[in-house]
Amino acid sequence: MAQSSMCYAVPPKKTGLPREVVQWLQTLDLSFHPRNVRRDFSSGYLVAQIFSHYYPRDFSLHSYDRGTSLSAKQRNWSQIERALEKQNLYLEEEAVDGTIHCKPRAAELLVQEIYTILTNRRISDVKGPESDFTDxxxxxxxxxxxxxxxxxxxxxxxxxxxxxxxxxxxxxxxxxxxxxxxxxxxxxxxxxxxxxxFKVKPKRNQPAPKNVPPSQLDKRSNTCSPGGNTSKLWFSPTCSRASVSFKEIKVLQAAGLPLVNY
Known part of the structure; x- marks a missing residue:
């Protein structure tokens, strides 16, 4: 199923805005109080509403779309950018882009940046905007x-x-x-x-014991043979101390041929 434009792609981290920012938003008498910061600020409508309290002539809310489609978001943020340029104000581009696409921590940092711009107050525990907002x-x-x-x-x-x-x-x-x-x-x-x-697994280019090239048999057997003697047989990748017994088998041959011992 195709992923919708709603902000449910990445499981949200349990975060929120600083208390002073939340209290500031409550004083602005917004049309609705943001509960999911990542989702509610993505369209840009709430951001335009915040700026309209400080610059009512430059932010006419009737020209902003409440929709959540990508085209609606792009139109809203384009209008916000043009209106802010008149006041010589600029928002962090990476934070805006991350907010549009519901990136983790992007909307939180953007709202805190807006709070600093409009109130001239700084939040001591705020980290600077990051270039990539990941989970x-x-x-x-x-x-x-x-x-x-x-x-x-x-x-x-x-x-x-x-x-x-x-x-x-x-x-x-x-x-x-x-x-x-x-x-x-x-x-x-x-x-x-x-x-x-993590269990150590053989590399793909490392041959299995049964597929070891003949040229490598002598090298491996040298490490297992007592006294460094070369052996033409290699039974396992590790040296085994178990003794191997051999049994003599007598095979009866056809009439007229001698008995052969193996």
């Missing part, structure tokens, strides 16, 4: 077995709306490669920190 923090909260696979990581962090907004194969391929690279780096770090959880 890495959410994945860290999950047990190791419940974390995303490589394909799931790409699906979670590269939304359908993001692909539709910039339908360039090369650009989206680079985004997918970056997501995959970060995923593999996290997996490698997990193996380093918890080596006991």
């Amino acid at each position: 890495e923090e959410y994945q860290k909260l999950l047990p190791s077995l419940a974390r995303s696979t490589a394909s799931k990581a790409i699906k979670n962090n590269l939304t359908v709306t993001e692909i539709k907004a910039v339908p360039d194969i090369s650009t989206n391929q680079k985004k997918a490669e970056n997501i995959l690279r970060r995923h593999l780096e996290r997996k490698a770090a997990e193996r380093t920190l918890n080596p006991g959880r």
Whole structure:
């Protein structure tokens, strides 16, 4: 099933806005109080409503769409950008883009940035906007077995709306490669920190014992033969101390031929 434009692609991390920001939003008498920050701010309508309290002439709410489709979001944010330019105000581009596509932590950071611009107050525990908003923090909260696979990581962090907004194969391929690279780096770090959880498996280019080329038999048998003597037989990858017994078998041959012992 195709992924909808609603913001349910990535499981939301249990986060919220700082208390002072929430209290500030409550004083603005918004049409509705945001409960899901990632979803409610994605369309840009609430952002336009916030700015309309400070710049009513530049933000006419009747010209903004309450819809949640990608086209509605793009129209709203385009109007917001033009209106802010008149006031010589600019929002972080990465945070805006992440908010449109419901990226983790993007909307939270954007609202805090708007709070700082309009109130001239700073929040001490706010981190600066990040260039890529992924679900890495959410994945860290999950047990190791419940974390995303490589394909799931790409699906979670590269939304359908993001692909539709910039339908360039090369650009989206680079985004997918970056997501995959970060995923593999996290997996490698997990193996380093918890080596006991991972079983060592032979590499694909490492031949199985039964398929070992004859040229390698002598090399392997040298390590197992007492005194370094070369043996033409190799029974296992590890040296076995168990003794091997041989039984003499007598085979009766056809009449007129001698008896042969094996």
